[in-house]
Amino acid sequence: MKEKGKKKHQAGTLKKVLKYIEKYKIFLILSLIFAVATVVSTLYIPVVTGQVIDHILAPGKVEFPIIFRLLGRIGVITGVTALAQWLMNVCNNKITYEVIQDIRREAFAKIEVLPLKFIDGHSHGELVSRVIADVDQFADGLLMGFSQLFTGLVTILGTLLFMLSINVKITLVVVLITPVSLFVASFIARRTFSMFMLQSTTRGEQTALINEMIENQKVVQAFSKEEDVLKTFDEINGRLEKASLQATFFSSLTNPCTRFVNSLVYTGVGLAGAFSAMRGVLTVGQLSCFLSYANQYTKPFNEISGVVTELQNALACAERIFRLIEEEPQTPEPEHVKVLADVRGNVNLEHVYFSYEPEQKLIEDFNLQVKPGQRVAIVGPTGCGKTTVINLLMRFYDVDQGSIQVEGMDIREVTRRSLRESYGMVLQETWLKAGTIRENLVMGKPDATQEEMVTAAKAAHAHSFIKRLPKGYDTVIGEEGGSLSAGQKQLLCIARVMLCLPPMLILDEATSSIDTRTEMKIQNAFAKMMEGRTSFIVAHRLSTIQEADIILVMKDGHILEQGSHEELLAQKGFYSELYYSQFAL
Incomplete structure (x- = not known):
């Protein structure tokens, strides 16, 4: 046999x-x-x-x-x-x-x-x-x-x-x-x-x-x-x-x-x-x-x-x-799939269930309603599902049950391209391709002018170190950023998003590799960039998300608490414990 x-x-x-x-x-x-x-x-x-x-x-x-x-x-x-x-x-x-x-x-x-x-x-x-x-x-x-x-x-x-x-x-x-x-x-x-x-x-x-x-x-x-x-x-x-x-x-x-x-x-x-x-x-x-x-x-x-x-x-x-x-590709897009247009930043998550492995439950009955221009911060212990929420919003993974809607349309019924073009994403893990600095910056906006690119780089505080490179914006960097430091690579990723300025932003520990002084400047740049844009911020340092309109406190895939920074401190619950624990000796 x-x-x-x-x-x-x-x-x-x-x-x-x-x-x-x-x-x-x-x-x-x-x-x-x-x-x-x-x-x-x-x-x-x-x-x-x-x-x-x-x-x-x-x-x-x-x-x-x-x-x-x-x-x-x-x-x-x-x-x-x-x-x-x-x-x-x-x-x-x-x-x-x-x-x-x-x-x-x-x-x-x-x-x-x-x-x-x-x-x-x-x-x-x-x-x-x-x-x-x-x-x-x-x-x-x-x-x-x-x-x-x-x-x-x-x-x-x-x-x-x-x-x-x-x-x-x-x-x-x-x-x-x-x-x-x-x-x-x-x-x-x-x-x-x-x-x-x-x-x-x-x-x-x-x-x-x-x-x-x-x-x-x-x-x-x-x-x-x-x-x-x-x-x-x-x-x-x-x-x-x-x-x-x-x-x-x-x-x-x-x-x-x-x-x-x-x-x-x-x-x-x-x-x-x-x-x-x-x-x-x-x-x-x-x-x-x-x-x-x-x-x-x-x-x-x-x-x-x-x-x-x-x-x-x-x-x-x-x-x-x-x-x-012959491996099964990602779920194909429906025959009459729509293109997501006129995105203002309305995002709804209704009764969302998701797990990477069927026997290990992660997100269960997750509900969230976000209005245009709101800043939503997601906090919680490691493994609670913060990054998973981002993966679901970008449709890197599909929900097991429930739905995620942008401007009232289920994201499974719109093209992945139009959905992902509506988000600007800066992750903790940077990614740069082998090529020039210019090619990496204009990845999301190929027709960007030199002036637009320099403005975005200045806003991200990347312009000064780029000018010090041998050929400036035409300097060729190797795979994964070559000899650039982790902070420099992250600044380039931030500049790349600032050049596109999409209607929604996702910042997943976006300043984790940047020194404190530069981080303060970047936070100010982010604040300007986030004005009028729906933003999802994943952060471990709670000091970086105090200005958020909504803070979601997650644990084991569930939302334990929800509200502003002051409201959550007043509740003296899990968020309050997390917040004050960072000052404990």
Whole structure:
């Protein structure tokens, strides 16, 4: 049953691969034509060589004019063979790399529309491994398959036809020994797929660890965890070594095993041919031609067996990338979805229920009504659901029950793009792409002028440090902000939002990496920016949200208290405890 399931998986994966190749069938047909031309011209050379031998009659009796003519023919045929082989390889490369491009594009496009739940639940390094390493391995197998499988199969058929035209009985000797070679190759191939699959999975695990450690090297060194990380790496590396050795060992058995069978074929042809030549059934030239064909006939079996092994690896990698491509995307937008327009900042949450895992309840019966221009601060202990509320407002996650409405429209009935364009969001975790400062600032407003950009940067107190950079706004920064400090990166993120000035704002610990003096200036800039705009502020430092119109005090997904700063202090409840605890010695 297990073997059947594996074969079904492989057949399914192969069908998907062929579907991608179908788009380039014109190149596939051309490749086959050139493969046939290559093989036919290659197989015709031994015939001419045999004729040359037969015209060497005896010492001093060599028909030179005929031999020179035949040698000239061999030269022309060799030229045709080289050209056909080159054109075949051009077609094969075109098919392979176009297919790889399509698969990578589709995989990356799928990552862009996958729900955050999937991204959060999978190692980022492992996903990178699927899109980069697995696709590269698949490309190698596919290219080898096209280059050697076509020519190998055509060579086998061609040599059989040429041998049959010379002598049927000796050809039967070759055909009878052939199944042994096929059996050996298929026996080994069946056992290597699962090994290559394990190798690919372990490689993804290793890539994930390396990616994670590089991104968090400061934390690793700060807690002196280098030895522990090395032990974990060595353990994964050991498993990868074991899986790779097993896969390579079994796959490498193919070549010597098939070579042994091929030697049997050659021996059989040599003996049968020698006896036939002695009886006068064959000429010496024909025997030479037959031995050449025996070599050419058996050679593709070595190549095909190698290709089959490589294809096992390629299919194992392809299966992993297809799993990613076939993942369920985020909930599709309705057919007649509306565009959110004329947003003033009316937001309603009605009986909202949500949990990341069904068995772990988080937000239950959450209700909130926000009017245009109001500042809503969300406070509470870690894990109470503050950031989750932001994820739901932006529709990074969909509610399990209830609804969230903006301007009276359920956000599930409007385009995600128009909803997210209505919010300006600054998070505690900054994100900057590799590129210039300018490209990062105008991300939300590509048509912004230089003057607008500088004004926003000044308002965010980022202009002064940008001007000190080597090329100012045209300075190229690396991935995740490169050498910029955490505070500088956060100032750029704030400037990016100030440039857009959308009707609603989300500030999730937006000043956590900024010094106190700059924070005071930023708070004043935020105050101006928030005038007339609905704002949601998540803060751990309660001193930063005292001016909020509504403070929501959350605990375990519920709103415990709601009101202004003074009202909540007067209640002497949970908020009051939180507020005064920050001054306790």
